[in-house]
Amino acid sequence: MNTVNIQIALNRIEEARKYDTSHLNLSGLQLTEIPTDISDMNFLDSIDLSFNKFVECSDMISKLYSLLSLNISNNYLQDICFDFYKEYSINEIDISSNLFYRIPYNLLQFDENKICIYFDNNPFLDSIPIEISTEGNLSYIEFYLDSLKSQDKTKRLFETKLLIVGKGSVGKTTLVKTLNDPEYKVKIGEENTTEGININRLYETVYFPAHKPYYSFFNDRENLYEYDEGLGNEQDKESYIYMGDISSYGEGFSDYVDILKEPYLEGEIFVEKDIKINVWDFGGQEILYSTHQFFLTQRSLYIFVWEPRADNEEESFEYWLSIIQRLSKNCPVIIVMNKADIRIKSIDEKNYLDIFKNIVGFFNISCFTKEGIQELKRQIRETISKLPHLGDRLPQTWENIREELARKELDYITFDDFKEICGFNEIEKVNHLSGYLNDLGDIIYFKDDIMLNNLVIINPHWLTKAIYQLIHSLQVQKNNGLFEANNLSKYLNDKQYPKGKHYELLSLMEKFEICFKVIGSSSLYVIPTLLKAQSPSIEELDRFRISEALRYKVRYNFLPSGLIERLICRLNNHLEDSLFWKYGAIFNSETCRALVELNKIKKSINLYIIGEMKSHLYTIITHELNQIHIDLKLEKIDYKELYACSCVDCLESNHPYMFEKELLAKYIIKGRKLIDCRNSLEQVDIEELMIGYKSVKAKESLIRDFVSASSQLQTRLDLLKGFNENQINTYFQDLMRQYLSSKKLTLNEQSLKGRSESGKNQGELDIAVETIEGNTISFFEGFILAGLNTKIIETHLNKSMLNYDSNGLNEKYVGIYSRAKNFSSLSAKYKNYIDGIQIENVEIESSEDISNIYVNGSEIRVIRTKYRRNKIQLNLYHLLINIYTGDY
Ligand SMILES: Nc1nc2c(ncn2[C@@H]2O[C@H](COP(=O)(O)OP(=O)(O)OP(=O)(O)O)[C@@H](O)[C@H]2O)c(=O)[nH]1
Ligand SMILES: [Mg+2]
Numbered sequence: 001m002n003t004v005n006i007q008i009a010l011n012r013i014e015e016a017r018k019y020d021t022s023h024l025n026l027s028g029l030q031l032t033e034i035p036t037d038i039s040d041m042n043f044l045d046s047i048d049l050s051f052n053k054f055v056e057c058s059d060m061i062s063k064l065y066s067l068l069s070l071n072i073s074n075n076y077l078q079d080i081c082f083d084f085y086k087e088y089s090i091n092e093i094d095i096s097s098n099l100f101y102r103i104p105y106n107l108l109q110f111d112e113n114k115i116c117i118y119f120d121n122n123p124f125l126d127s128i129p130i131e132i133s134t135e136g137n138l139s140y141i142e143f144y145l146d147s148l149k150s151q152d153k154t155k156r157l158f159e160t161k162l163l164i165v166g167k168g169s170v171g172k173t174t175l176v177k178t179l180n181d182p183e184y185k186v187k188i189g190e191e192n193t194t195e196g197i198n199i200n201r202l203y204e205t206v207y208f209p210a211h212k213p214y215y216s217f218f219n220d221r222e223n224l225y226e227y228d229e230g231l232g233n234e235q236d237k238e239s240y241i242y243m244g245d246i247s248s249y250g251e252g253f254s255d256y257v258d259i260l261k262e263p264y265l266e267g268e269i270f271v272e273k274d275i276k277i278n279v280w281d282f283g284g285q286e287i288l289y290s291t292h293q294f295f296l297t298q299r300s301l302y303i304f305v306w307e308p309r310a311d312n313e314e315e316s317f318e319y320w321l322s323i324i325q326r327l328s329k330n331c332p333v334i335i336v337m338n339k340a341d342i343r344i345k346s347i348d349e350k351n352y353l354d355i356f357k358n359i360v361g362f363f364n365i366s367c368f369t370k371e372g373i374q375e376l377k378r379q380i381r382e383t384i385s386k387l388p389h390l391g392d393r394l395p396q397t398w399e400n401i402r403e404e405l406a407r408k409e410l411d412y413i414t415f416d417d418f419k420e421i422c423g424f425n426e427i428e429k430v431n432h433l434s435g436y437l438n439d440l441g442d443i444i445y446f447k448d449d450i451m452l453n454n455l456v457i458i459n460p461h462w463l464t465k466a467i468y469q470l471i472h473s474l475q476v477q478k479n480n481g482l483f484e485a486n487n488l489s490k491y492l493n494d495k496q497y498p499k500g501k502h503y504e505l506l507s508l509m510e511k512f513e514i515c516f517k518v519i520g521s522s523s524l525y526v527i528p529t530l531l532k533a534q535s536p537s538i539e540e541l542d543r544f545r546i547s548e549a550l551r552y553k554v555r556y557n558f559l560p561s562g563l564i565e566r567l568i569c570r571l572n573n574h575l576e577d578s579l580f581w582k583y584g585a586i587f588n589s590e591t592c593r594a595l596v597e598l599n600k601i602k603k604s605i606n607l608y609i610i611g612e613m614k615s616h617l618y619t620i621i622t623h624e625l626n627q628i629h630i631d632l633k634l635e636k637i638d639y640k641e642l643y644a645c646s647c648v649d650c651l652e653s654n655h656p657y658m659f660e661k662e663l664l665a666k667y668i669i670k671g672r673k674l675i676d677c678r679n680s681l682e683q684v685d686i687e688e689l690m691i692g693y694k695s696v697k698a699k700e701s702l703i704r705d706f707v708s709a710s711s712q713l714q715t716r717l718d719l720l721k722g723f724n725e726n727q728i729n730t731y732f733q734d735l736m737r738q739y740l741s742s743k744k745l746t747l748n749e750q751s752l753k754g755r756s757e758s759g760k761n762q763g764e765l766d767i768a769v770e771t772i773e774g775n776t777i778s779f780f781e782g783f784i785l786a787g788l789n790t791k792i793i794e795t796h797l798n799k800s801m802l803n804y805d806s807n808g809l810n811e812k813y814v815g816i817y818s819r820a821k822n823f824s825s826l827s828a829k830y831k832n833y834i835d836g837i838q839i840e841n842v843e844i845e846s847s848e849d850i851s852n853i854y855v856n857g858s859e860i861r862v863i864r865t866k867y868r869r870n871k872i873q874l875n876l877y878h879l880l881i882n883i884y885t886g887d888y
Contacts, residue, residue, distance in 0.1 A: 005029040013038060027051050027071070039063040050074050050094070057081055065089065073097050073118070082106045096120040103145055129157070129392040130299070131439040140432055147395035155399040156214075157392040159276040160384055161297060161441055162202070165324070166305035167316055168193060168284035171338040171367055175305060176200055176281050178367040179377065186368045194283035195472075196464030197295060202277040206381045207240055207270040213391035215271045225270045235381040240270060275384055278441070287471050287529055290562025291464070293327060293632055294512055297441060299389045301380070302333040308345035317347075321356045322558040326633040330358045332383045336376060341366040397423070398433065402442055411462035411496065418445075418456045444508075450734045451507040451712075466492055466505050467514060471527060481515075481530030485523035485715065503715050513565070516572040519711040521857030522882065526572075528565035531582040535597075540579065540586070544595040544608035545654050550618060550692045551644035552607040553658055554625065559603040560632050563625075567596065570624045573704045574617075577856060589617045590853055596621065619695045646689040649680035664690065702769060702778055703877055705739040706813055707854045707862060710881045714859060717885050720817075728817055728883075729782045733767050736780070745777070746770050766799075782815030788829045794837070800876055801842050801867065808872055816880045823882040827861045830880060834865060843868040847878075 009026050013036055016024045022045040026034070031052040038044075039060040046069035047061070054075040061070065062081045069092040072080070077098040082088065091114060095104065100122040107117055119125070124145075125133050132144050164172045173194050177184045180202055208214035210224055225240035232239040280295065282288070296302075304320050306313065317335075324333050333356070337345070349362050361379045365372030384390065404421050405413075413421075422430050434456070437443045444457040457463055470476060473491040476483045483491070488502045497505065506525065509515045518524040535541055568575065568585050576593065579586035584597040592611025599606065605625070609617055629639070642658035650656035657679040664686055667675055674683040712735050713720070713728075720728055737747050748768045769778040783796055793816075800812050820826035834847050847865040854862050861880040866873060 002030050005031065006035045009035050013041075016041065016044070022046065024048070034058050034060060042066050045069065047071070062086075068092065070094070078102075080104050080107065082109070090115065092116045092118075094118040096122065098122055100124050103142060108139070108142060129394070129436070130389060131436055143429060143432055144395070147397055155394045155396055157394050158206075158273045158390055159278065160387055160390060161278045161280060161300040162303065162380070163280045163282065163296065163300050164303045164305060165282050165296075165320060166284055167310055168286075170284065170305045170307045170310060172281050172284060172305050173198065174367045175303070175336070175338060175365075176202075176279050178370070178373060179279075179380075182370065182373065184367075188368065193285070194281055196283055196288070196466075196468040197461055198281040199459075199461055200279045200281065202279050204275050204277060204377070204381050204384070205237060206273055206275045206385050207235060208273060208385055208391065210269040210271045213393075214273070215391075223272050225272055226268060227270055233378065235378055235385060240272065243269070273390075275381075275390070277380075277384070283468060285472075286561070288464075288468065290514065290529060290565055291467060291512060292323060292561070295460075295464075296324060296327040298327075298329050298331060299387070300328060300331050301383050301387065302328065302331055303336055303380075304333055305336045305338050307339045308337060308343040309339070313345070313347065317352065318558055319561075321352065321359070323560060323632075325356055325358055326560075326635075326638070328358075329633065332360045332387075333358055334360055334376070334379055334383065335362045337362070337364045339366060339368070340364045340371055341368045398436075401433070402437065402440075405437075405442060405458050408458065411459040412455055412457045412501075415454045415456060418443075446511065448738075449507070449511065450738065451715075452504060452511070455501075455504045455508075462496065463505070463508060466497055467509060467512075469493075470509075471514075471530065476527065477530055480532050481527035483525055483527070485517075485525055503718075506715065510569070513562075513569040516569045517711055517715060518856050519573055519707060520851070520855030520860035521711075522714060522717075522859045524857060526580075528568045528580070528582065529562070531565075531580065533582045535581050535584055536579055541595060541597075544593075544610055546610065547652050547654070549608040549610050550614040551656060551658070552609075552618065552622070552693065553604055553642040554639050555602070555604045555642065556639045557603070558638070559600065560634070563605065563628060564596065564598045566628050567621075567624060570627070571621065573708045573854070574620065575856060577852075587617065587621060588853065589613075589620070590850075592617050594618075594621055615692060615694055615696045618693065622695075643689060643693055645677045645679065645684055647677040647680050647682040647684045649682065650677060653679070659689070700743070701811060702740075702745075702813075703811070703854060703862070705736065705743075706780070706815075706877070706879055707860065709735040709739055710815065710860050710879050713881060714883065717883055720883050721885050725782070725784050725817070728784070729767070729815075732780075732782055732815065736767070740769065744772055746772065776809065778809055778811050778813065780813040780815060782817055784817045784819055785826065785830075786819040788826065788833060790833060793830070793833065797834070797837065797876070798839060801839055801869070801874075808870070809874070811875045811877060813877045813879060816878060818880055818882050819884050821884060823859065823880075823884060827880050830878070831861075831863055834863070834878070839867075841869065845873075 009029050009031060012024065012026060015021070020043050022043065024038070024041070024044050024046070025048045027048040028051040031049075032054060034049075037060060042064060044064060044067055047064075047067065048071045050071045050073045052075050054072065054077055057072060057077055057080045059081060061067075062083050065086060066089045068089055070090060071094040073094045074097040077095065078100060080095060088110070090110070093107065093115065095107075096118045097120070100119070101124050103124050104119075110117070128141060128144060132140055164176060166172055173191050174186055176198075178186070180200065207225060207227070224243040226243055227234070227240055229239070282295070302324050304324065306316060310316065321333065324331065335352070344364060347362075353359055360383050363372050363376045363379065365376055367373070401421055401423075418434065419430050422433055424430050424433070431447055434443065434445050434447060438445055441460070442458070444460055444463060445455070446452040470483070470488075470491050476491065485502060485506055488497070488505070489499060506515070506517075510517070514529070515525050515527045518526060564583055564585070568580050571585075571587055574587040574589065576586045576588040583600070584595065587594045587596065591613045592609055594607060594609040594617050597606045598604075607618070607621060641661040643661060643664065644650060645657040645659060657677050659675065664675065667686055673686060675686055676682070677684050709732060713732055716731075719731070723731065733747055733749070740747060746769075748770055749766070767780040768776045769780070770776050779800065781796060781800060783792060785792065796814055800814050816830065818826055831847065831849060837844065845866040845868065847863055849861065850864050851860070851862045859882040863878040863880070865876040865878065867876065868874070
């Protein structure tokens with residue numbers, strides 16, 4: 001040990017004792033042990049022992065019960081000692097970059113919610129799939145390791161996903177067939193276009209270096225090969241010589257550290273593996289581009305196919321390479337020019353390589369003549385041999401579950417079936433596993449969505465084909481994307497897509513932001529991709545291009561598909577009437593209106609807002625747009641945000657100068673208050689300019705959430721048919737909960753029993769909306785109405801306005817589940833009735849039908865009653881929801 005460093009350490013310890021300091025820094029001193037006893041230094045809050053050469057964690061540390069933080073990262077530790085039976089105050093331990101080859105079990109004694117354990121870069125993580133280790137959750141890792149241990153066998157995952165993308169008709173499907181069968185005879189013109197995504201399986205023999213994670217001396221003593229450069233190319237079978245039975249090799253290795261490194265195997269020795277390649281062949285139709293975000297996964301290999309006859313090569317390259325780079329987080333991509341038998345075109349490879357560092361090669365091939373196929377195959381094998389996730393260890397049970405799922409040859413199963421296949425009783429474990437299989441692409445499952453948590457899709461093609469068939473239906477296209485849920489069987493094959501599965505399919509499509517339900521319609525859906533390209537009326541748009549409008553622009557470096565379509569889906573509860581088209585939409589709030597337009601040529605989105613309190617709607621729209629950017633993995637460099645100049649000239653102009661947000665931010669950081677307008681050359685006050693764009697967290701009304709949940713309720717009329725009031729209320733509550741969770745609000749059933757006897761039936765549900773701190777901010781109660789039963793109405797209004805009012809809640813809701821034959825007549829009568837209603841101690845000001853602001857169809861009505869109680873103005877919203885199905 002370095003004596004100078006030991007002295008430094010001793011000095012620091014002495015100093016800490018002298019001054020009772022709370023922190024002791026012994027980092028980076030190359031210590032192999034702590035040079036003096038520190039076990040009595042209980043005044044220390046934190047100790048930094050990182051970057052030393054400790055092989056063992058000193059006992060002294062485990063005696064420092066009041067220590068809060070310990071950094072012992074970057075040493076050679078294999079274990080850490082904390083006494084199981086003692087109480088520790090510690091809340092942060094960093095053991096990253098050590099040699100823990102096992103999970104440090106005595107750290108699991110600490111409550112994970114109260115302690116932060118950093119454990120990156122330790123050998124026990126080497127073989128843990130990245131999906132699990134990045135969760136940063138030791139108990140998930142423990143579950144995984146436990147599952148590994150409880151089996152006598154584990155399985156290494158030598159499997160990967162190969163995604164083949166590119167425009168329509170470039171030969172993707174033909175390429176898959178050719179890769180599968182080198183003799184495949186291409187019959188030009190006979191391949192059908194791919195409906196959605198086809199998944200095929202391909203096997204290739206690949207050689208991996210014989211070390212972790214591909215090979216472990218202890219577990220896999222088999223199939224080792226020596227590479228001989230003189231015999232041929234890398235990854236060609238002929239170049240590898242079998243080493244014979246090596247199970248008798250190297251028994252003498254006992255030191256773990258050496259074995260972890262396995263230096264004797266480095267570089268020359270390889271292990272041969274048959275790789276299962278799941279080939280995802282995408283239909284190249286542009287109409288499907290907006291689904292890419294869900295299927296262009298990470299941890300995969302990509303082949304981008306193009307053909308020289310296809311026009312506009314640059315645009316196609318830019319789109320595909322950009323979208324792959326973003327969504328896959330830089331997975332390797334091979335660029336393949338197909339149909340070299342017809343035409344060859346040279347491209348500036350270097351230019352693309354400079355921009356897209358994930359390109360691993362360019363190939364000119366012909367599936368027809370088979371030219372270039374062998375070279376392409378070799379490249380595929382080579383790329384696979386370098387993919388980071390191959391060789392992950394999987395518990396045999398998990399692998400069995402995967403096989404069992406595959407054996408089923410079903411499109412989907414219920415959650416209960418899935419649970420049974422898993423064989424765990426603990427729901428948490430089933431959820432861990434479903435998450436992992438979802439990441440692997442084995443299943444599609446949304447555990448947190450009540451509409452979907454009973455559907456585990458095991459054949460993704462089942463879903464994509466349904467999307468494809470719907471989007472490609474001529475009828476739906478003729479209707480500009482409008483279709484009735486009831487008519488789904490017209491577009492989908494009955495056998496594969498039975499009626500009972502329709503609402504789940506629609507929910508999935510809504511989740512994928514491919515379609516949305518028109519709020520307040522019984523079953524009308526819209527697919528924005530199929531909307532008319534033409535905007536509704538120029539005059540309408542001109543109303544927004546005025547000087548008072550708040551203007552905002554996003555300019556993209558490359559334009560991902562489906563931006564506006566997805567924005568329309570996300571904000572469908574803010575759409576104004578039917579004012580939306582393929583490239584734009586008008587959204588509203590109670591006080592203002594916004595026009596959002598896509599300019600494809602200029603690769604930009606423009607936003608104009610007119611009316612009062614513009615920043616509220618501005619915040620809502622930009623928030624959703626931002627979420628889409630996040631989903632598409634766009635980074636700050638991919639787009640620019642721009643704000644309109646506020647100088648006199650620009651204020652009066654329809655074309656104000658637009659400042660980049662980044663530039664304004666730079667000015668602000670430098671303390672500069674003014675900036676020159678590039679149009680008028682006038683100086684503009686930056687702060688003033690930015691006022692309109694300040695995000696506001698306006699005290700948000702819950703009305704839109706209630707309306708959306710009501711609309712969702714109507715998608716399950718079949719289910720509601722047999723429900724009584726309580727059951728409908730419980731279901732409504734489940735739907736509502738999903739809308740509220742993003743706002744950090746919860747729902748609670750309340751029993752008002754004892755406070756009021758008025759009309760409260762046994763078990764009747766009243767729902768309170770609460771903040772996480774437990775403050776009630778609103779109430780909802782729902783009741784069935786089959787005709788104008790004034791007694792029921794009065795009872796409920798009384799309750800809502802009086803009983804709940806003790807807290808002076810600003811907004812309350814009543815849901816009227818209408819089972820009346822004639823909904824519009826009942827709504828009119830209802831409105832009439834409440835116009836004249838009188839309630840004791842309450843001064844009713846007005847009841848206004850405000851459906852036009854919140855609803856686009858005729859099956860939901862929204863009425864707002866403004867009233868005063870104890871002089872305070874309050875609101876009661878009546879939501880009339882048509883749930884009539886004809887047979888009661
Ligand atoms: N001349 C020639 N034609 C080819 C070659 N490869 C494929 N084709 C033809 O090109 C057409 C389109 O091939 P597909 O494999 O269906 O193309 P795709 O990319 O899968 O098309 P989508 O599924 O619609 O996206 C078919 O008629 C093929 O026979 C080739 O190497 N040379
Ligand atoms: Mg195809």
